[in-house]
Amino acid sequence: MAETMLTRGTPEAHRPHWVLCPGCQAVVYRRRMAGADGVCPQCGRYSALSAPERLALLADPDTLEPLDFELPDSDPLSFVDQRPYLERIAAARDATALREAVLCARMRIGGTPAIVAAMDFRFMGGSLSLAVGEMITLAAETALAERAPLVIVTASGGVRMQEGVVGLLQMVKTAQALQQLNEAAVATVCLVTDPTYGGVAASFALLGDVIVAEPGARLGFAGPRVIQETIRERLPDGFQTAEFLLERGFIDQVWPRSALRDRLGRLLSLATRSRSDAYTEPVKQVAVREPATLEQRPAWDAVRAARDIARPTTSDYLRMILDDFEELCGDRVGGDCPAIIGGLGRLGGDPIIIIGHEKGHTPTELTAHRYGMPAPAGYRKAGRLMRLAAKWGLPVVTLVDTPGAHPGLEAEQQGQASAIAENLRLMSTLPVPVVTVVTGEGCSGGALAIAVADRLLVLENGFYTVISPEGCAAILWRERSAAPEAAQALRIDARSLLEMGVADGVIPEPPGGAGADPVHAASLLREAIRYELAELTTLDPAGLIAARRDRYRHFDGSTDRRAGRAADLVTASFRRNS
Incomplete structure (x- = not known):
């Protein structure tokens, strides 16, 4: 049988x-x-995997150490339906050999120490009870005491009905426990497995720094049958599945079970700022600091070169400059804009958060990525990743290549201006180094929304401006054909940006431009970013924020502003050492 x-x-x-x-x-x-x-x-x-199977799947060999939290039996309502509640608990224990619907352990995942709490649906549907809430909270408190990441594996039908409001309030207790970890900058990861519903979905399951799910895992507050009977409408295919949620920005990734330990281990090593000893090559300066050493040429040439479809995109650069990368998706509000991509990676062995505009090369890719024009969900995703960088103490690198924010009706309805404004405020106060590189075109607030930086570099054929030359020509010259004249008047090319102090350096490109030799271009980009980060990471958070504010507070576009860069560093270092 x-x-x-x-x-x-x-x-x-x-x-x-x-x-x-x-x-x-x-x-x-x-x-x-x-x-x-x-x-x-x-x-x-x-x-479905049992909690013991799940822990064994995630743990490195010979590192699993169960956490036996002592909990008294609880029946706060003396509840009886067809049988007493305590009898149901006893039966669940006999069937599963578990004390309750969650099992906690200390282990290493990919070499990184972690505390893991794994739920088991076999035990009364993995329902959230006083005991389960207490065990999740104790696991969080153990992670806090040991400064180890907390991983929660969810599988639940919701709050346990037999405990009434006592069970309901466990949602608050577990949410508070994760907030304590958030305040203490301890990483949290939630792994959603099938099914995860009700009070678990509406509390700790969706409060992790990173949320991943197994393929096909269902997650939601109300079950599909309840929803369908309430609204009397047919639900879309794949409703509430991991893939459905990923597309709508509620989770970061869907990982196959076979890759869970490896990918989770890599993620945790990045979250705990573990440096790879394999990368010890020296850092050299490649960005040009003096405008006079750059060729003087028409600004329109830079516009045409920056728009070359063969130029590397953000995704191309990520593959070439990073030693490791884990993309994180979604704004956690209801969208995942394809015009901005970002996540965690290693640059020269050091963990960073990297975010950039994405265009594509072919007509199909350009359409799929909205020609690099982000919607509000893209900026909110970028903001979420920056807040994660602040919590984990990781530098932020942004790559700018956009004709501007998406100008559509839907973007306005979703708060485009608000999303951009929030990012400007957020980036001004990030307590970690921020380096921005304009890799192609940088137009308007659509570019600035991810470019409030301690250092701004521009690729030799990149440009940065308040509006596209064509837009400026149409408004002021009343002819789009005057775009070359508008580009020259706006001083948007790399040399002009360096002269005005907008850019801190210009990264040379290979002969023929970045598209002619993407590997060489990526190598130069990598070295330039590493050089800036090596300098910035020696500064304290207060010094970084003060210098960043001063940069924009006193910027007037004069060449004298470039000399202020050294003074900013001296001031920041003085604050750190005094």
């Missing part, structure tokens, strides 16, 4: 040799299914 949900708690010696896949109904040899970590080899459907 094949194994079913009813036989999951059976001792190993008495368990059947075959299991029935609930997806394709194939009968699969149990050891084969176990070897695939519960993923059906026939249809790829994910079967």
